[in-house]
Amino acid sequence: MTLPDHHLTQGERRVRSFHPHWKRLIAPFIALVLIAAASGVALYFIPASWGDNALYARIAVVVVALVLLTIWSFVPYLKWKNTGYVLTTHRFTISTGVLNKSTDEIPIAKVNTVSSDQTFPERLLGCGTLTVESAGERGEIVLRDIPKIQDVRTDLFRLVEDHSDGEIDGR
Template structure:
C-alpha cells in the first residue's frame, strides 16, 4: 500500500497497513446519490418539445459530471491514496493523488502516543491517533484511524521493543 516491501530495511517487517476509516467516504457517497438523483430528475423533467432540449440535457450531464468529480471522485481518490504503514522500525504516512507526500517517523523518535474517540467513532470503530516525536514539528494528529485502540496497542508494543532493542516476532507476524 504506502510503501512497497522492497523499501523495507533489513530485518524490518510490516506490522499493519491501512487507509483512513471508510466513514470518511460517507459524505462523498451521499453526494454521489444526491447528484445522480437530481440529474436524473432534471433529465426527466426537460420537456421533449423544448427547442433546446438536447442542449439542456447535455448541460445537466456536464454539471452533474463536474459535481461528481469534485464532491465524490476526488475525495475517493484522496482516501484511496492515503495510507498508513506500521513496521517494526517506523510509522509511515503517505498521501497525495498527483503529488505524493510521505512522512516517516522512526520508532526510536516517538515519545508519546495518544488516542481519542467520540461516541460515533466508538460505534464505528475509528478514532484519532496522536503521535509526538522528538522533533520540532509537534504532535502529528491522524484522524479517522480504523481500530484506533488496536493500532495504539501495536504502536506501544513496537515502542517497547524498539527501546529493548529486540523486535517482538508475534507482533510482527500480525
C-alpha cells in the first residue's frame, strides 16, 4: 500500500498497513445518493414542451450533477483511498495526497508516547484518534479515524518497547 516492499530497509518488515476508517466515506456516499436522486427528479420534471431548451436544461442538470459528484463524492473518495498508514518494525509512515504526495515518517526510536481517544460512536465502529508524540520536529502527530485503534496502538507500543529494550520482533 503506501510503502512498497522495495523501500523497506534490511531487516525491516511490515507490521500493519491500512487506510483511514471507512466512516469517512459515509458523507460522500450520502451526497452521491442525494445528487443522483435530485438530478434524476430534475431530468424527469423538465417538460418536453420546452423544445430545444429542454435539451439545454437536461445538459445543464447533468453538468451540475457531475460537478457536484466530483466535488462531494469522488474527491473525498480519492483522498481516503490515497491516505495510507504503514507500521513497520522501524517506522510509522503516514502518506497523503492525490496529485501531490506528502509522506511523514516517524522512526520508532523517536516515539515517546502513544495514546488513543474514542468517542462512543467510534467505540462502536472500532476506530478512533491516535496521538503519537515523538522527539522530532513536529513533536505530536494526531491521526484521526484510525481503524482497529486498539490493535494499532498495541502494535505501536509493542514496537516502541521492543526498540527501547534493544529487541527486534520480540527477540
